[in-house]
Every structure is written in structure tokens, then in C-alpha cells.
Amino acid sequence: MQSRFKALATMVMLVSLAQVASAQDWQTSSSLMGDSKYGANFQRYDYVNPDAPKGGQLNQTVPGTFDSFNPYIVRGSPAAGLAPFGGGLLYDTLMEQSVDEPSVSHALIADAYKYPDDYSSATYRLNPAARWHDGQPITVDDVIWSFKVLKENSPMYARYYENVTDAVALNDREVEFRFDQKGNRELPKIMGDLVVLPKHWWEGTDAKGNKRDITQPTLEPPLGSAAYKISSFKTGSEIIWERVPDYWGAKLAVKVGRENFDRRRYTYFLDTNAAWQAFTKGGLEDFHEENISRRWATAYNFPALQAGDVIKKAFPSASRAKFQGFVINTRRPQFKDPRVRKALTIAFDFETLNRTSFFNSYVRTKSFFVGGDLASSGIPEGKELAILEPFRDKLPPELFTTAYDLPVYDSPKAERANLQAAVKLFGQAGWTIKGGKMINEQTGEQFKVEILGNDSTDEIISLPYINSLKKIGINASLRIVDPSQYINRENNFDFDMVSTVLAQSESPGNEQRDFWSSKAADTPGSRNLSGIKDPVVDALVDRVIFAKDRDDLLASTHALDRVLLWNYYVIPQYNKAERWVAYWNKFGMPEKQPEYIGPDLDSWWIDPQKEKALAAKYKSIN
Numbered sequence: 001m002q003s004r005f006k007a008l009a010t011m012v013m014l015v016s017l018a019q020v021a022s023a024q025d026w027q028t029s030s031s032l033m034g035d036s037k038y039g040a041n042f043q044r045y046d047y048v049n050p051d052a053p054k055g056g057q058l059n060q061t062v063p064g065t066f067d068s069f070n071p072y073i074v075r076g077s078p079a080a081g082l083a084p085f086g087g088g089l090l091y092d093t094l095m096e097q098s099v100d101e102p103s104v105s106h107a108l109i110a111d112a113y114k115y116p117d118d119y120s121s122a123t124y125r126l127n128p129a130a131r132w133h134d135g136q137p138i139t140v141d142d143v144i145w146s147f148k149v150l151k152e153n154s155p156m157y158a159r160y161y162e163n164v165t166d167a168v169a170l171n172d173r174e175v176e177f178r179f180d181q182k183g184n185r186e187l188p189k190i191m192g193d194l195v196v197l198p199k200h201w202w203e204g205t206d207a208k209g210n211k212r213d214i215t216q217p218t219l220e221p222p223l224g225s226a227a228y229k230i231s232s233f234k235t236g237s238e239i240i241w242e243r244v245p246d247y248w249g250a251k252l253a254v255k256v257g258r259e260n261f262d263r264r265r266y267t268y269f270l271d272t273n274a275a276w277q278a279f280t281k282g283g284l285e286d287f288h289e290e291n292i293s294r295r296w297a298t299a300y301n302f303p304a305l306q307a308g309d310v311i312k313k314a315f316p317s318a319s320r321a322k323f324q325g326f327v328i329n330t331r332r333p334q335f336k337d338p339r340v341r342k343a344l345t346i347a348f349d350f351e352t353l354n355r356t357s358f359f360n361s362y363v364r365t366k367s368f369f370v371g372g373d374l375a376s377s378g379i380p381e382g383k384e385l386a387i388l389e390p391f392r393d394k395l396p397p398e399l400f401t402t403a404y405d406l407p408v409y410d411s412p413k414a415e416r417a418n419l420q421a422a423v424k425l426f427g428q429a430g431w432t433i434k435g436g437k438m439i440n441e442q443t444g445e446q447f448k449v450e451i452l453g454n455d456s457t458d459e460i461i462s463l464p465y466i467n468s469l470k471k472i473g474i475n476a477s478l479r480i481v482d483p484s485q486y487i488n489r490e491n492n493f494d495f496d497m498v499s500t501v502l503a504q505s506e507s508p509g510n511e512q513r514d515f516w517s518s519k520a521a522d523t524p525g526s527r528n529l530s531g532i533k534d535p536v537v538d539a540l541v542d543r544v545i546f547a548k549d550r551d552d553l554l555a556s557t558h559a560l561d562r563v564l565l566w567n568y569y570v571i572p573q574y575n576k577a578e579r580w581v582a583y584w585n586k587f588g589m590p591e592k593q594p595e596y597i598g599p600d601l602d603s604w605w606i607d608p609q610k611e612k613a614l615a616a617k618y619k620s621i622n
Helices: 002-024 140-153 153-158 186-193 272-281 293-298 336-347 350-356 383-393 410-427 454-471 483-491 513-515 537-546 550-566 608-617
Strands: 029-031 056-062 095-097 104-107 109-112 121-126 166-170 174-178 226-233 240-243 265-269 287-290 309-316 323-328 431-434 435-438 448-453 475-480 499-501 570-572 579-583
Touching: 056 272, 056 287, 056 513, 095 186, 104 109, 104 186, 109 186, 121 140, 121 186, 140 153, 153 513, 174 186, 186 448, 265 272, 265 475, 265 550, 272 454, 287 448, 336 410, 336 570, 410 431, 410 537, 448 454, 454 475, 454 499, 513 537, 513 550, 537 550, 579 608
Parallel strands: 056 265, 448 475, 448 499
Antiparallel strands: 029 104, 095 104, 109 121, 121 174, 166 174, 226 240, 240 265, 287 579, 309 579, 323 499, 323 570, 431 435
């Protein structure tokens, strides 16, 4: 008997050691949803053309303006091609998120990573070939410096890496990120999203001898590491990127057959309609992604499209189905009461808007985690119910007994009933209609809502809603401001309502703090636009982050989703699981495109014969 116990103990020990060894093995790809389909021997994406030719220029337009090449601070409007999260065209990250699999990343600056069995740290090993554009190697010191300055200056990175306490050099190729908690399965993987910045450049001086400052905007083109660098620019109106011919990572698996354009030009337009007109004539925009359903349905009849020189196509995209809605800023006193927020939600007439403005192109959004198994439904059961049970006395009772749903406006009778329901909720919250105005019974002030927008699309979405609100006595209005002012006001939460799009991953985790946490509510530039400060939400966010496996993650996310919905922080709008694009017929492209993101423009290339034919036909393209 004793020998049997010893044998059993030995087996348990061996299994434990095997698990630790597995976690501690170097991995060239990371995943939170099982192994990547490419396995350990990833050579290239299966849809790309590995022999895609390089050359030519991709022309695109951008709304607004820009005044900075530093996207990692709150101040300034970054130029197109730069990204507040990730590296954009200029910088590489430790690993690159996959374009054809959710929650998967592949080697880039780091050629491998590993982590201990308790997820208390992560070690990344740098590729010795990784180089800056000036030829200097990317070092562990660059990684450590980048981690520290980004966490100090970028609200997005600060929330994302809140539980990363330190970055330590183990040797000249390995850096260990240390965490203040264990069991956070996502944290080792998402360290691969860290953009690496050139310490020696940012701590150096410019051509005039002035010391550079990573905490300030700049219009000096920064040193980069990725496939492109800034070639020229006209402040606020144009920026041209050029492909780096000796880019160090060109033969990596994530780059083979991709990043084929020699130049990428972005032209800025303050008027989005003017940008659209420029696309129809050619020359300034080659690839247009459409987000106005009326235009998609009725305006694609211009001569170049009728002649077959412009192609219109809808690409399926699993990642395209994003949450979109009117954010209600609960920092404003008139929105503190959840009954008011529910009333405002009931007053939104999606069906009429979809029919009259969107040609029935959309479906109503009923979850913050749209389009997959992460969305809550029905009433809470099983593990989800067990997660919510400790908070029962702090949650709306209906959450436990009634499936979340939104009102349907399918007839005049339904409109009257829905608006009456909204008025009743306002009455319960201390508001009443007097003289056709929704008046606060204590202060005598009329209820006021101003929706903040920055282009004509906001008018299409907002004006019908404003008319509905006026029917119940609310002083509702839309204020359109220029893009720079819009960004500044949104970053500082200076609005009543704003329409926003929220992209979620298939494996939600640490980014949820930036969306919903109490701490993020007081951080300018965070994505907690609603100003949510709720201990229940904070606890559920942590529950999502520390989910032990996929089943646990699903239950935790369903619980978080349900609590957010039933508190009516955002008025859900609509979504579609495809991307609408039109492009001038100057491209070659792989026959297959990844259904996860839709068209991968980086896998396309310029076809010189097609481009020459277009130039001969259209003066604007010459």
C-alpha cells in the first residue's frame, strides 16, 4: 500500500513538473483560445501571396487634421499611420496580433516568450536581428524604457498594464515583466502588445540641439523600427510614408507577402463629403471603407464604378460586429438616476432609423460583446448566476428574472407606448411634463441633452433621436465640432452624450479596466466615457481578468455584460458583421481574404498594368 502511495505521489509530481515545463517552454506564438492553427512552424499566413510584388503608392483620405507624431500622450492629434495603441506604421511591437485568428499573436521583435505556471511574470526574448531604421539594434533597455514611459504617459497602456510592476533585464536578450498578482492568464500574452520605442532617439537632441521629450507633442519625424517611415508631410493636411527597403523584419512569418506598397499617402479633409467626392474622381483615395448605408445603397452609381474601374464589395468580417451606441456621461447630474438612463434608452427608435436612413442594413445591438458566445442572453443561470448572486442586493431585481431586451418601434402605436413608458420612468425619477417641457420637480429646470459629434454621420444618427426626445419635452440638441476639439472634449469627458464604437476581442481581459473601472473614470483619455464607478462592475472586471479557463471567462463576461446593460450606461445602436469597401481597380490581391478582419489591405499590391490603364483614362489619376 505504501509503495502505491509513493507511486501515486511520484506521478502527481511528474504531472506538475510537466505542466510547469510546458508553461516555461519558449513559445513563438501565443493564444488564449487553444493553439494557433499554424502550430509551432509558422512560415506565413495561408492566404497571402508570398511572391507579391513591391512597389507603387496607396492613396487614402483622412478626416480632420493632425499636429503631432507622438500618439502615446493625451495632448495633440496624431498623424495618420500612427496609433495610440500598438505600433502603427512606424514601430514594431514585441509580438504582432494575428490578422486571421482571434486572440493569437506571433513573433515580431521578440522571437519567443515564456511564463511560469502561476502566470506571475512573463519573459520575452528579443530577436537579435531586430533593428531601428538607423541600424542600431533594438535592445532590452529600449523595451524597459518603453514600458515605463508608456505606463506613465499613456492612459490606455496604464490601464492595460496596471498589474505589471516592473520590467527587468535578465541578460542582453531577455526581459522579464513582473506582475503583482497571480492567475491572470491574459497578462503574459498581452505583454506582446507592447510597442517598443527607441530610447536613444527620444533621449537625444534634434537638429537644433533641443532635447526631445516623449511627454510632449512633436512634428519631428521619429526614428522607427517597422516597415515604413515618414517621408514627407504638410502639417495638418498630408503625410506620406515610404517603405523601408532594408526593413529588418521583412522575412518574418507575419510579414511575408504583406506591406507591399512603396508609399502610403494620407490626404486630410475637414469635410467627409468632399473626401467622398475625391474618391469618386480618383487620385487622392484608392481604397474607401464605407460606413454610411444610404450612400452604400444609393450613391455607388458614378461613372468610374459603372465602367468597372471602381469595385464595390462587401467582405464578411467576424471582428467587424462591434458595439456602437450613445454613451451617457453619468458624471453629469441629470444622468445619475438609472431610471432616467433607461428612459433615454427606451426613447431611441432603431427600427424607423434603420428603415428610413439605413435601408435595413443593420441589426440592433443588445450586448457589449457583439457577435459571438461572449454576449449574455436570457436570464442568468448556472455559473453566471453563481457569479452574480453575491451582488444581488446591489443589482436591479429584473436582471435575475427578465431577459434584457430593447423596445421595438414597428408601428405608431408602438411609438406612443414606448414614449409613454419613458415618460413614466422620468416621473419615477422626479421629472414631469409641464407646458410641453420635461421639468425637474425640485429645481424647475428643463431636462437637457446635448449630443457631441464631429461629422455629418452624427447628424444622420442623432437628429431622429433628438426629435423623439423633443416629443417628451426634452431640450435635445446636436453640436458638431471640428475633429481636434472633439478629441479634446472626449478625452476630458466634456459632453452629455457621444456616439462611440467599442471593439472587443474574443478573449476580453485587462483592457476592460480601461472601459469600465472606477479608476479609469477619473483618468483623462481613458475609454470609460460613461464615468462608471461601481464596485460591482470593478469586481466583475477582475473576475473576467482572472478567469481560470474559457468556460469561466464566458460566464464572467456574460455577468459583466448583463450588469452593464441593466444599468443603462450606453444606449445601444446597431451593428453589421461585414465591411463595405470600394476601391479603384489598380490592385492585385490574394484570392482569399481573412474572414476574421475582412480585407487585409497589407496583403494587396499595386498592379502596374491596371494602374497605367486607369491613368490613361482618368486625368485625376495621372
